[in-house]
Amino acid sequence: MTATKTDLKNFDQEQLVKYVQSLGQPGFRGKQIMSWLYRPGVTDFAEMTDLAKDFRKILSEHAYISNFTDPIVELSSDGCVKFGFRLEDGHIIESVLIPEPDRNTLCISSQVGCAMHCSFCLTGTMGFLRNLTPSEIVNQVCAVRDYLLAMPDDTRIGPDRVTNLVFMGMGEPLNNLKNVLTSLSILTEPKGLDLTTRRITVSTCGIVPKMREFGEKTSVNLAISLHAVNDKTRDALMPVNERYSIDELLQACRDYPMPKRKRIMFEYILLAGVNDSDADARILAKKLRGIPCKINLLPYNECPELPFKNPGRERLLAFQKILMNAHYSVFIRNSRGTDISAACGQLAGKEQESKEEPPCPNSNS
Structure with missing residues (x-):
């Protein structure tokens, strides 16, 4: 109809x-x-x-007026909530609510599947199916807002609204730039969902030609999924690097139109024996010099289908220390929602009914 x-x-x-x-x-x-x-x-x-x-x-x-109704909801033991939303064409996309006492961060998807084929990311195994429409992007936020409002106060960990938003779910946002920009306009419009641009972050694996346009048309935060310090390693991990090398990507970051007080966030997932050495940390510190930035280190969430391993807490802290000694702001993202495949790198829109041997899906970031 x-x-x-x-x-x-x-x-x-x-x-x-x-x-x-x-x-x-x-x-x-x-x-x-x-x-x-x-x-x-x-x-x-x-x-x-x-x-x-x-x-x-x-x-x-x-x-x-479109709405997402009857989402598939999975609760993690640590308070995270994964939502599966069935689209009109039958595809399923996923979002993850990460509640804290003073905030609710929602990780949302921008595409069904992903064409980037990052080797540590199982979303790419879905292939690229299609872009999400602006309504399918904003309705993820609307549905989770309604979920929070319906919760009894004594069962809610954080506020009764979504306060922070990250485009780090399924898909590459800059490959759906037009619809993402429209959704951002709705999300930040006072008569719309009225979120502040300071609390919205869009993550890209580095679609260099679209970065400037993105920066010129919105003032939300930009995150770069870097994950390696040399082209050989990044080519193997992220095929996009074969089109846009690390040097090209970092130059685009230096040229990025950004207010003086803003900083680009570089995301770096540590894979044991691949990109986690002291030498890697020192090279990273050197390469990012001159770019207003902060660094977010991500411990890898292991999947049995993939060969990569988590390097362990000790290695993670050693890597962080080298970067901090080089005067960078460095944060470690704590993994949450791993028990429901909702942690960073674990979204794929799989049918939730097949639970005997759960897949280990993955997301962009």
Whole structure:
């Protein structure tokens, strides 16, 4: 039924204004609709009581309000929650809520599958299926917001809303740049989901030609999935490096249009015996010199299907110490949600019904 109708959640406010004008209505009606679309529980035009009944009837004939209903929910022993959302075409995407007492960080997907084929990442084994629409991106946030609001206060770890957002789930966001930018406009619009750009981070494996456009069109935080300090190793881990070398990527970071106080976050997953030596740490410190940045070290979440190993806490701390001695801000991302395949590198949108031998899926980052 919705195939011939327009999903209004695919529009940011400017686009929504133009859409209502195409229906013969004044542009301010678009702003009114925007303020309704992202209120919890609004699923029908009949609820938009400040719109004329005739206009609501026109909207119902031409458009609809999409929502994710009945998500597949898995709870981790550490408080993380993994959500599986079935799309209209039957594909499943996944998001992960990481609650803390003072914040709720939501990791969301931007594509179904991924074309990057990083060797430590099982999302790539799905192949690239399609881009997510803006509504499919923002509805992940809407659904988790509604989940949080429905929780009893005494069972909720963090606030009753999503406070932080990371595009680090399934897919390469810059390969879906147009839809990601539209979704960011909706996510940060005060009449939309009203998130601050300071608390949104988009992670890329390094699609160099699209980085400048991204930086010019949004002020959210940028994260770079680096994961190696030389081209030979990065070629093997991340085939994208064969197109855009480390030097090209780092030059794009130096040229990235960014406010003075902002910093790029470099993500570096440590793989035992592959990229975790003291020499690797020293080379990394040298290569990043001159780039306003912070470094996020990720201990590898092992999968039996893949040959890589976690280097252990001692090696992780030694790597961090070298970088800190070189005057970098270096953080270690604690793995959470591993028991439900929701940790960094473990999202793949698999059918949740097959539980006898759970797959070990993976995500971009």
